[in-house]
Amino acid sequence: MTPNLPPVMTEATFVLVLVLLLVAPLALAGVALINTGLGRSRSAAQSLLGNLAIVAVTAIAFALVGATIAGTAGGAGHTFHLAGRPWNWLGAGPLFLRGLAAAPAQAQLGLLFEFLAVALAALIPWGSGADRVRLTAGCAVAAVMAAIVFPLLAHWVWDGGWLAQLGVTFSLGSGFQDPAGAAVVHVLGGLSALVVVWIAGPRKGKFPQGGFATAMPGHNAVYILFGCLLALAGWLAFNVAGAVLWMHAPLAALPVTAVNTLLSASGAVAATFAVTRIRFGKPDASLCANGWLAGLVASSATAGIVTPVQGLMIGLIAGVLTPLLVEVLELAVSIDDPSGAIAVHGAGGLWGLIAAGALAPQAGQLVAQLVGIAALLGLALPLLYLLFWLVNRVVPLRVDPDGERIGMDLHELGGGAYPEFVIHRDDSYR
Amino acid sequence: MKFAGLLVMPAGFFLAIAALVLFPASNAAARGAFVLCGLAVEALGLVVAVRGHMEAQGKSRP
Numbered sequence: 175m176t177p178n179l180p181p182v183m184t185e186a187t188f189v190l191v192l193v194l195l196l197v198a199p200l201a202l203a204g205v206a207l208i209n210t211g212l213g214r215s216r217s218a219a220q221s222l223l224g225n226l227a228i229v230a231v232t233a234i235a236f237a238l239v240g241a242t243i244a245g246t247a248g249g250a251g252h253t254f255h256l257a258g259r260p261w262n263w264l265g266a267g268p269l270f271l272r273g274l275a276a277a278p279a280q281a282q283l284g285l286l287f288e289f290l291a292v293a294l295a296a297l298i299p300w301g302s303g304a305d306r307v308r309l310t311a312g313c314a315v316a317a318v319m320a321a322i323v324f325p326l327l328a329h330w331v332w333d334g335g336w337l338a339q340l341g342v343t344f345s346l347g348s349g350f351q352d353p354a355g356a357a358v359v360h361v362l363g364g365l366s367a368l369v370v371v372w373i374a375g376p377r378k379g380k381f382p383q384g385g386f387a388t389a390m391p392g393h394n395a396v397y398i399l400f401g402c403l404l405a406l407a408g409w410l411a412f413n414v415a416g417a418v419l420w421m422h423a424p425l426a427a428l429p430v431t432a433v434n435t436l437l438s439a440s441g442a443v444a445a446t447f448a449v450t451r452i453r454f455g456k457p458d459a460s461l462c463a464n465g466w467l468a469g470l471v472a473s474s475a476t477a478g479i480v481t482p483v484q485g486l487m488i489g490l491i492a493g494v495l496t497p498l499l500v501e502v503l504e505l506a507v508s509i510d511d512p513s514g515a516i517a518v519h520g521a522g523g524l525w526g527l528i529a530a531g532a533l534a535p536q537a538g539q540l541v542a543q544l545v546g547i548a549a550l551l552g553l554a555l556p557l558l559y560l561l562f563w564l565v566n567r568v569v570p571l572r573v574d575p576d577g578e579r580i581g582m583d584l585h586e587l588g589g590g591a592y593p594e595f596v597i598h599r600d601d602s603y604r
Numbered sequence: 605m606k607f608a609g610l611l612v613m614p615a616g617f618f619l620a621i622a623a624l625v626l627f628p629a630s631n632a633a634a635r636g637a638f639v640l641c642g643l644a645v646e647a648l649g650l651v652v653a654v655r656g657h658m659e660a661q662g663k664s665r666p
Contacts, residue, residue, distance in 0.1 A: 508661040544639050
């Protein structure tokens with residue numbers, strides 16, 4: 175089958191997308207700060223070093239293996255035929271980024287986008303494993319994500335794979351639409367977080383026998399909330415760059431994409447503020463941060479597609495669902511997810527993908543989105559479990575009990591993040 | 605039980621794919637309903653996996 179070639183990019187568009195992608199790492203910085211702030215003070219240095227190490231590991235793993243599997247839009251791919259239709263399931267990019275400098279502008283920028291996206295995806299489970307997942311294990315999980323799972327999904331969704339081609343092969347709208355990574359980055363990150371939490375187990379003392387879950391609040395609300403502001407800048411860049419790269423949006427449509435991103439986050443944080451105030455009498459800072467992020471995550475799927483009012487409504491719904499889901503996962507399902515990533519990135523991303531399908535003008539778009547979600551839940555989640563289970567056999571995810579007791583900083587790094595401050599004793603260890 | 609749930613989930617995915625292959629584009633309602641059935645099977649698998657997790661959690665609480 176002839177690859178579906180993207181339109182030729184003008185010089186002005188190339189420069190714009192390049193500049194946006196140079197700003198996009200602010201999203202990584204924001205998520206890193208949020209991950210660290212939501213953990214405990216005695217694990218802060220290990221957490222932030224882990225974020226840095228994961229960005230490095232994903233870059234190397236994606237360059238060595240992942241980029242070949244992902245391929246490029248309009249590039250070669252491995253295809254089989256079923257029911258008379260082609261199924262492009264695996265990319266066939268050059269090994270070790272050979273010939274990158276001579277590749278078309280779209281392919282080069284697409285690859286840079288994917289380098290940043292895979293780092294963001296791999297930071298998400300690291301936040302969920304805070305205070306008990308070892309640094310080497312976190313890096314191993316990130317390497318597996320960057321080398322195998324992310325490239326597979328990126329090829330299917332962005333680089334001309336079977337999900338992107340659903341519109342051509344099965345007349346389902348424009349095919350699966352995910353312009354800024356709601357599926358490839360956030361749902362993947364949320365599912366990875368779920369698997370990491372399943373395998374690593376809860377923090378010691380989190381779920382006492384016969385009692386309620388112990389509250390273990392994040393140690394630094396300033397990190398968390400400033401991280402949200404940094405994330406906004408990065409998300410604006412991701413969403414606008416993604417709209418140009420993967421939806422070929424015209425320059426005139428880009429300001430609306432940025433406005434939708436802001437409105438979605440604003441609606442979400444306003445809704446979470448209201449929900450937590452009604453439920454607890456006062457707004458909850460960390461849940462409001464979760465709501466803000468969930469609005470941004472939902473906008474990753476919808477910002478380039480919907481109107482500003484629709485963007486606001488999508489954010490409002492994400493902001494209502496997120497704090498409730500965080501509570502359900504912790505209290506009813508016994509899942510210890512310090513960063514709330516499963517609700518924020520997993521559920522927020524799924525909500526954005528469904529909303530993008532429901533609000534799209536093309537017939538069959540919603541079914542295309544649902545097929546994409548089916549692929550994420552039905553293939554990606556079991557694959558992630560299998561791979562992380564294997565990783566856990568080789569590099570155990572969880573630190574030993576003594577390491578958890580004294581804190582990850584002392585245990586893994588030999589020194590704390592705040593050496594001049596007295597760290598209070600933790601009552602859960604009495 | 606967790607593994608059983610995780611094994612059910614790919615079955616739901618193949619059900620969704622079967623919907624695309626079996627029903628023509630003109631029969632959008634049947635196709636959509638079949639895809640939703642696939643997602644329902646996946647949701648069932650997820651619920652079983654989560655319940656398996658909760659049981660294991662209950663046993664291992666200190």
